[in-house]
Amino acid sequence: MDPLSEVLALLKPRSYITAGFDAGGQWALELDDLAGRIKCYAVVQGSCWLTVGGAAPVPVPEGACFVLPTGRTAVIGSAPGVTPARSSVVLDPDRSGEVVTYNGGGDVYLVGSRFEAGSPHVELLLRDLPPLMLVETSGDRARLRWSIELMMEEFREPRPGSALMVQQLAHMMLVQALRLALAAPARDDVGWFAALADPRLHAALAAMHADPGRAWTVRDLATVAGMSRSTFAERFRARAGETPIAYLARWRMMLAADRLRSGDDTIARIAGSLGYESEHAFNTAFKRIMGTPPRRYAAALGGRDAVRGHQ
Structure with missing residues (x-):
């Protein structure tokens, strides 16, 4: 999509x-x-x-x-x-x-x-x-x-x-x-919607959304956008209000939260699909962005399978 x-x-x-x-x-x-x-x-x-x-x-x-x-x-x-x-x-x-x-x-x-x-x-x-x-x-x-x-x-x-x-x-x-x-976006708008309105940034956002588990670098995304690394990084931050990698991490955590809510996946499986080499690294990122560890988040929502962690 x-x-x-x-x-x-x-x-x-x-x-x-x-x-x-x-x-x-x-x-x-x-x-x-x-x-x-x-x-x-x-x-x-x-x-x-x-x-x-x-x-x-x-x-x-x-x-x-x-x-x-x-x-x-x-x-x-x-x-x-x-x-x-x-x-x-x-x-x-x-x-x-x-x-x-x-x-x-x-x-x-x-x-x-x-x-x-x-x-x-x-x-x-x-x-x-x-x-x-x-x-x-x-x-x-x-x-x-x-x-x-x-x-x-x-x-x-x-x-x-x-x-x-x-x-x-x-x-x-x-x-x-x-x-x-x-x-027809307003020039002073800032956020993911404003970035989406920029055709070049849209291409980079579409790439991240299409493959959120890939180990994207700013250079990779700049290439997708058809821009130099420095120009892309500056433009993305100005329009989105955050760096490309920060956006990617936040989007990954929202995807993870949705899957934890459904309770159909283990934490380890979710972590691997989103590009994290270890469950510990995923747990750290999730807590930093979502404010609570993934297991506690899943437990609060009744995500039974995810709460069990490894399967």
């Missing part, structure tokens, strides 16, 4: 609630339910404003799609400065697959979903993402528009299987929005 697909597979995003939202008049909601979650919505009628983590308010025009991936508190409303109500109090979390009308409706209409991440190390994966990704659905964004239009159709005319249909469409909408965000 490509790096973005692998990260999403590791996150295990599950559409927790998918709904339409129809608001009217002066209104604002504090989205206080974002911890460990991803929100992806499109404005199909009207416009609104978003304020994320205390930053300046950002206008969201009709036809735009936004992703809130970092868990920071956000406020969405008809205009900046409107006193917000808490969404966790106002909105019913059990109304997935329906259209929620707020403050009379009629002025702005959104469709989208809130995703629960099934990974226990979700914070490690989400913390480096931009706090807000805003993309247009006009022009050549046909796939994203198609997902949104089909979702609206399912809300307007529910049919057998509509609940499953809108959840699948929500996943497609999320991936398409992330693709478009990768195609």
Whole structure:
């Protein structure tokens, strides 16, 4: 798989609630339910404003799609400065697959979903993402528009299987929005997503993801990227916020954590598949990056086979 697909597979995003939202008049909601979650919505009628983590308010025009991936508190409303109500109090979390009308409706209409991440190390994966990704659905964004239009159709005319249909469409909408965000990254973004948006760094990341157990050196990765060693190392650190080898080690540990969680492999087998010559070296790296020894991590998650170590 490509790096973005692998990260999403590791996150295990599950559409927790998918709904339409129809608001009217002066209104604002504090989205206080974002911890460990991803929100992806499109404005199909009207416009609104978003304020994320205390930053300046950002206008969201009709036809735009936004992703809130970092868990920071956000406020969405008809205009900046409107006193917000808490969404966790106002909105019913059990109304997935329906259209929620707020403050009379009629002025702005959104469709989208809130995703629960099934990974226990979700914070490690989400913390480096931009706090807000805003993309247009006009022009050549046909796939994203198609997902949104089909979702609206399912809300307007529910049919057998509509609940499953809108959840699948929500996943497609999320991936398409992330693709478009990768195609037009902000210059000052830093993290694995920003590095993935750089075509040359993308090649190096894809190589690491394709063969995480290989004894990669910075020179090897620079060759894959078509750059000199020093230029590659400097560019990778500037965009990713860490060295290539540090990224590789962190990715290996997240893969290891996922396998420990499943309980299907021994620690020794996981260590060997990820390029560690000894279980001791793997244990040391895992504890340094994940904060706890792998055996204890597996035991806490009930990974029986991994806890036994050697088989």
